[in-house]
Amino acid sequence: MVTLPVIACHECDLLQRKIALPPRGRARCRRCRAILYRDYPPGSDRALACTIAALMLFLIANAYPIVGLEVQGNRQTASLYDAVRTLWVEGREDVALLVGFTAMLTPAIEISLLIYLLLPLKFNRVTENTVPILRFLQTVRPWSMTEVFVLGVLVAFVKLEHLARVEAGIALWAFGGLIPLLIIASASFDPEELWAKATG
Amino acid sequence: MGESDRLTKMAFTRTAGRLGLLSCHVCNRLTESAPEAHEGRCSRCGSHLRSRKPDSITRTWALLITGYLLFIPANLLPIMHTNSLFGVQSDTILSGVVYLWTSGSWYLAVIVFIASILIPSAKLVTLTVLVVSVQRCSTWDPLQRTNIYRVLESVGRWSMLDIFVVAMLVALVHLHTLTTIRAGAGAAAFGAVVVVTLLATMAFDPRLIWDPQRARHE
Numbered sequence: 001m002v003t004l005p006v007i008a009c010h011e012c013d014l015l016q017r018k019i020a021l022p023p024r025g026r027a028r029c030r031r032c033r034a035i036l037y038r039d040y041p042p043g044s045d046r047a048l049a050c051t052i053a054a055l056m057l058f059l060i061a062n063a064y065p066i067v068g069l070e071v072q073g074n075r076q077t078a079s080l081y082d083a084v085r086t087l088w089v090e091g092r093e094d095v096a097l098l099v100g101f102t103a104m105l106t107p108a109i110e111i112s113l114l115i116y117l118l119l120p121l122k123f124n125r126v127t128e129n130t131v132p133i134l135r136f137l138q139t140v141r142p143w144s145m146t147e148v149f150v151l152g153v154l155v156a157f158v159k160l161e162h163l164a165r166v167e168a169g170i171a172l173w174a175f176g177g178l179i180p181l182l183i184i185a186s187a188s189f190d191p192e193e194l195w196a197k198a199t200g
Numbered sequence: 201m202g203e204s205d206r207l208t209k210m211a212f213t214r215t216a217g218r219l220g221l222l223s224c225h226v227c228n229r230l231t232e233s234a235p236e237a238h239e240g241r242c243s244r245c246g247s248h249l250r251s252r253k254p255d256s257i258t259r260t261w262a263l264l265i266t267g268y269l270l271f272i273p274a275n276l277l278p279i280m281h282t283n284s285l286f287g288v289q290s291d292t293i294l295s296g297v298v299y300l301w302t303s304g305s306w307y308l309a310v311i312v313f314i315a316s317i318l319i320p321s322a323k324l325v326t327l328t329v330l331v332v333s334v335q336r337c338s339t340w341d342p343l344q345r346t347n348i349y350r351v352l353e354s355v356g357r358w359s360m361l362d363i364f365v366v367a368m369l370v371a372l373v374h375l376h377t378l379t380t381i382r383a384g385a386g387a388a389a390f391g392a393v394v395v396v397t398l399l400a401t402m403a404f405d406p407r408l409i410w411d412p413q414r415a416r417h418e
């Protein structure tokens with residue numbers, strides 16, 4: 001029985017037979033409707049292309065100011081790094097670590113590990129340590145909160161408008177572009193292709 | 201309809217746990233486990249496998265209780281202090297929402313209220329209900345309960361909103377001669393609530409919701 005292509009649902013443990021899917025189709029669990037697996041267009045470079053674009057936007061998003069503020073001729077700008085540093089310097093190391101971890105470190109890890117896995121795959125090679133890296137990616141992903149951070153910036157933006165003239169910086173647009181890229185990249189990354197090549 | 205069809209049909213009304221199979225969360229492969237063993241190694245990728253998340257109920261309870269306790273300082277302590285010519289003003293999460301409401305940004309007030317107050321409190325209560333239902337081996341609509349769990353899993357992260365708002369305000373309105381904003385202890389407590397409730401959701405195993413179902417059909 002077990003030699004059949006059988007899969008267990010991750011959310012209710014029900015055993016189900018794997019069947020061929022129509023292009024871009026997804027298989028849902030018969031009992032709890034969880035997505036069991038999906039069909040990826042073969043040989044697609046979309047995941048790699050999106051991840052590389054995401055890396056470039058991520059670098060811009062971190063290098064440039066997100067918001068600028070003008071009060072009585074004084075101009076002040078803040079990048080994500082400035083926010084983390086200011087919190088740290090003012091004695092709120094706990095909040096600084098949380099912001100640095102969820103808005104900076106985890107997206108950086110997510111993007112760079114995806115490139116590390118996908119780039120060799122393009123040349124039909126499989127990265128060493130694929131298993132620990134995939135497992136690490138699964139652990140890290142829930143903590144990567146770029147989209148929440150962008151909404152937070154927008155709320156801060158409106159709050160400051162009562163106080164002074166506020167301008168959106170280049171990094172805000174870069175962060176905005178990063179959100180769909182990260183979603184597309186992780187949705188078009190087919191781990192099965194990796195497993196097929198890694199285990200022969 | 202031969203013997204093999206009948207066997208196949210039987211297999212597909214059963215769960216992996218029932219048949220002594222362990223499912224790999226990294227590569228999806230099923231591995232046969234030793235009899236009565238609830239742990240093993242994946243035959244394809246070598247990952248450590250467990251039949252269910254270990255001590256799921258105990259760990260979820262511990263994190264939930266921590267979350268309830270932290271929820272009090274998170275809401276009572278100020279999340280930020282504003283120093284200006286008019287003195288120091290301290291804001292809690294709720295007073296921040298009220299400020300947004302009265303200053304005319306009611307849509308933002310609603311967003312911040314949902315992310316910072318509604319989601320964390322609803323999450324604590326709903327996850328408690330789910331854990332209790334599993335402990336009592338409830339058979340109440342498992343699909344409904346799984347859907348509730350999925351909602352909890354996807355909305356939890358949005359509670360970080362206020363932490364990011366404070367971080368940006370602190371960075372911008374800083375070292376300013378007239379006005380300075382500093383983060384308060386409430387921000388740390390609130391951040392801890394978000395982290396703890398996220399961990400609690402991860403510690404809970406939704407397969408436990410379906411386990412009593414399986415026993416009834418035998």
Ligand SMILES: [Zn+2]
Binds near residue numbers: 030032
């Ligand atoms: Zn299922």
Ligand SMILES: [Zn+2]
Binds near residue numbers: 227
């Ligand atoms: Zn595996």
